[in-house]
Amino acid sequence: MTIPGPLPELDMPSTVIVLDDPLFERKMVKVSVVIHKKGPIALRGNKWHKLKYNLVETRRQGEERLLTFGGAFSNHIAAVAQAAALHGFKSTGIIRGEVTNPLNKTLREAMENGMKIIYESRDNYRLKNTPEYLENLRKEQGSFYMIPEGGSNLFALKGCREWIEEVNISYDYICCACGTGATLAGLITGMPPGCEATGISVLKGAEFINAEISSLLDQVGCTLRQWKIIHDYHSGGYAKSNQELENFIYDFIEKHKIQVEPVYTGKMFYGLNDLISKDYYRPGSHILAFHTGGLQYLE
Ligand SMILES: *Cc1c(COP(=O)(O)O)cnc(C)c1O
Numbered sequence: 001m002t003i004p005g006p007l008p009e010l011d012m013p014s015t016v017i018v019l020d021d022p023l024f025e026r027k028m029v030k031v032s033v034v035i036h037k038k039g040p041i042a043l044r045g046n047k048w049h050k051l052k053y054n055l056v057e058t059r060r061q062g063e064e065r066l067l068t069f070g071g072a073f074s075n076h077i078a079a080v081a082q083a084a085a086l087h088g089f090k091s092t093g094i095i096r097g098e099v100t101n102p103l104n105k106t107l108r109e110a111m112e113n114g115m116k117i118i119y120e121s122r123d124n125y126r127l128k129n130t131p132e133y134l135e136n137l138r139k140e141q142g143s144f145y146m147i148p149e150g151g152s153n154l155f156a157l158k159g160c161r162e163w164i165e166e167v168n169i170s171y172d173y174i175c176c177a178c179g180t181g182a183t184l185a186g187l188i189t190g191m192p193p194g195c196e197a198t199g200i201s202v203l204k205g206a207e208f209i210n211a212e213i214s215s216l217l218d219q220v221g222c223t224l225r226q227w228k229i230i231h232d233y234h235s236g237g238y239a240k241s242n243q244e245l246e247n248f249i250y251d252f253i254e255k256h257k258i259q260v261e262p263v264y265t266g267k268m269f270y271g272l273n274d275l276i277s278k279d280y281y282r283p284g285s286h287i288l289a290f291h292t293g294g295l296q297y298l299e
Pocket residue numbers: 045046075076150152177178179180181182183184264265292293294295
């Protein structure tokens with residue numbers, strides 16, 4: 001058995017970039033982007049921060065294998081495979097649905113990073129959080145440290161708190177894309193007093209994430225209530241897009257030379273832009289937008 005060593009700190013400092021835009025000038029707001037310019041592509045953005053303390057916990061428990069769940073294009077699956085490879089863990093990914101042939105980039109690279117891929121039918125996948133399912137998995141696959149789908153647990157909050165605490169300039173609002181909402185919850189726990197948070201939900205009909213975020217914040221004893229999830233910018237649903245979003249993304253990349261994708265960060269900037277145009281933010285304020293990554297599946 002290999003003796004787990006200390007967890008190396010990845011060298012992934014964030015950079016803050018101020019966006020130049022006639023709209024922001026007209027509305028008298030300043031928008032800055034917090035972004036990783038270096039580090040493994042699958043770990044840039046929120047995923048490294050969500051995983052970091054899960055890896056620390058895995059070491060603490062003496063487990064050698066990380067096991068997690070996700071769809072075939074999941075940024076989280078890519079991140080777990082990458083993080084495991086870099087830190088000497090074995091990894092298993094339980095993938096929802098059938099084998100895609102040929103393998104897509106996400107799964108191909110996950111396997112190159114040594115991840116064992118197991119396809120699970122949609123019906124079985126739904127059972128993934130039941131004790132029976134996990135017990136069975138342990139019988140078949142041996143011992144592992146389980147990271148929930150999307151990596152959204154209290155260790156994720158701790159890592160995302162660290163992310164916002166890295167930023168040492170002053171700001172009035174933060175904004176980020178929300179899937180499960182755990183990243184935003186972690187950022188909220190590290191916001192300075194008086195700051196307000198906006199989460200742009202990328203899912204359709206996902207009002208449940210409000211309760212999810214409240215519950216996560218309760219669990220870490222955070223009583224801040226200055227946050228709001230906006231549900232108007234999903235463009236039809238998760239991973240759905242439309243011409244307006246596509247056009248926005250094309251222009252955004254042209255204008256700011258910052259890569260974004262249509263599933264998360266593109267929707268976040270699209271929503272942020274629209275909110276600013278509708279005077280959602282106080283004139284004179286500074287908005288910090290977190291670039292959560294998601295670029296791993298772009299060729
Ligand atoms: C996973 C992911 C998110 C969602 O994070 P949550 O903590 O689930 O809200 C946002 N943006 C990108 C690019 C992601 O990959």
